[in-house]
Amino acid sequence: xxxxxxxxxxxxxxxAIGYMFFIIRKTARRQLDIYDLVMLSTVAIVPIVFxxxxxxxxxxxxxxxxxxxxxxxxxxxxxILFIFVHRLTFKVHRLESDNRLMVQEISLLRQTLDHEEDxxxxxxxxxxxx
Numbered sequence: 001x002x003x004x005x006x007x008x009x010x011x012x013x014x015x016a017i018g019y020m021f022f023i024i025r026k027t028a029r030r031q032l033d034i035y036d037l038v039m040l041s042t043v044a045i046v047p048i049v050f051x052x053x054x055x056x057x058x059x060x061x062x063x064x065x066x067x068x069x070x071x072x073x074x075x076x077x078x079x080i081l082f083i084f085v086h087r088l089t090f091k092v093h094r095l096e097s098d099n100r101l102m103v104q105e106i107s108l109l110r111q112t113l114d115h116e117e118d119x120x121x122x123x124x125x126x127x128x129x130x
Contacts, residue, residue: 008051009048012047013048013051013052015044016044016045019043019044020044023037023040024037036084039080043081046073046076046077050072057072
């Protein structure tokens with residue numbers, strides 16, 4: 001392996017290890033779930049595979065009919081991130097629906113409590129007048 005290719009693999013590996021450490025720590029702190037860990041870890045693993053195994057990268061590019069392996073790599077990364085963003089959009093929509101439902105339920109409960117309090121106040125006033 002040429003010296004420049006080895007340097008590239010080392011730089012990408014250092015980035016990937018740091019990134020993996022970061023997302024594993026976020027998962028351990030329950031800021032990410034396991035599915036997100038897997039999806040985001042592929043963002044670090046795909047470049048390592050392409051840099052460490054250039055013959056595989058060229059083979060994959062040849063199968064895809066693309067002249068440059070990095071086009072396939074970025075296409076794969078784009079697809080992974082698209083799936084991740086799609087999942088996040090679905091989660092946000094579900095959370096917005098849940099939030100809207102909770103606000104409506106709280107409003108109805110507050111209205112019921114106010115109605116009950118008004119009823120108690122009227123009974124107390126009616127009882128004290130007589």
